[in-house]
Amino acid sequence: MAEPVLETERLLLSRPTASDATLQHRVLNSPALMEYLGGTKALHEIEAKHARTQTSFERDGFGFMMMTEKASGELVGHCGLKRVDNAHAPNGGDHEIGWLVREDRWRRGYAYEAMRAVIDWAFDTIRAPFVVALTSEANIGSWKLMEKLGMERRRDLDFVDPDCRDADNPLIQYSLTREQMGR
Numbered sequence: 351m352a353e354p355v356l357e358t359e360r361l362l363l364s365r366p367t368a369s370d371a372t373l374q375h376r377v378l379n380s381p382a383l384m385e386y387l388g389g390t391k392a393l394h395e396i397e398a399k400h401a402r403t404q405t406s407f408e409r410d411g412f413g414f415m416m417m418t419e420k421a422s423g424e425l426v427g428h429c430g431l432k433r434v435d436n437a438h439a440p441n442g443g444d445h446e447i448g449w450l451v452r453e454d455r456w457r458r459g460y461a462y463e464a465m466r467a468v469i470d471w472a473f474d475t476i477r478a479p480f481v482v483a484l485t486s487e488a489n490i491g492s493w494k495l496m497e498k499l500g501m502e503r504r505r506d507l508d509f510v511d512p513d514c515r516d517a518d519n520p521l522i523q524y525s526l527t528r529e530q531m532g533r
C-alpha cells in the first residue's frame with residue numbers, strides 16, 4: 351500500500367499502486383456492487399481506470415484512492431475526487447466525488463466516513479470551489495449518501511448517457527459548495 355493520502359478513524363485512503371487493479375478486480379467487482387456502475391468490469395478496464403487516476407494525480411494532485419480498513423488491513427472500497435470526465439455531462443471538468451464500498455462492509459458508515467475526509471480535502475487542500483456527484487434515481491443508497499453529506503440535488507445538471515442502460519437514465523447530479531460547508 352502506498353503512503354496514505356488521507357486517514358480517518360477506521361480507514362486509510364491511498365493512491366493506487368501497480369498491484370491494486372488486480373486486487374480491485376477480485377474484491378470490488380461483484381454484480382451487486384457494480385449494478386449501477388455498468389456491471390462487473392474486466393481487469394483491463396480497471397487497469398485503464400487506474401491509469402487515468404495516475405494521470406489525474408500527476409496533473410491535478412488528486413484522484414480516486416484505495417480504501418483500506420485499518421483493523422484488518424483489507425481493501426474495503428474505492429473513492430475519491432476527480433474531474434467530471436463523462437463526455438455527455440454538461441459540466442465536464444468540475445470536481446467530482448465518488449465511491450464504492452465492498453458489499454460485506456455496507457451500512458457500517460464507511461462511505462460516509464471516507465467521504466467526509468475527501469470533502470474536507472477537496473475544500474481545504476485542493477481548494478475546489480464546489481464538488482458534484484453523479485448517480486441515478488435507481489441507486490437509492492448513493493443519492494441518500496449524497497443527501498447525508500449535505501449535498502443539494504441539481505436537476506439543471508441531469509443528462510442522458512447513451513452508454514447507460516435505460517433504467518439508469520437520466521444520470522442525476524448533486525453538488526456541495528464551500529459556502530454550504532461553512533468554509
Ligand SMILES: CC(C)(COP(=O)(O)OP(=O)(O)OC[C@H]1O[C@@H](n2cnc3c(N)ncnc32)[C@H](O)[C@@H]1OP(=O)(O)O)[C@@H](O)C(=O)NCCC(=O)NCCS
Nearest residue numbers: 383449450451456457458459460461462485491492494495
Ligand atoms: C452507496 C455505497 C457506497 C454506500 O456505502 P456504505 O458504506 O454502505 O454507506 P454508509 O454506511 O456510509 O451510509 C451512509 C448513508 O448512506 C445512505 N445509504 C447507504 N446505503 C443505503 C441503502 N442501501 N439504502 C438507503 N440508504 C443508504 C444512508 O443515508 C446512510 O446513512 P444512515 O446509515 O445514517 O442511514 C454502497 O452501497 C456501494 O458501494 N454501492 C455500490 C457502488 C455504487 O453504487 N457506488 C455509487 C455510484 S454513484
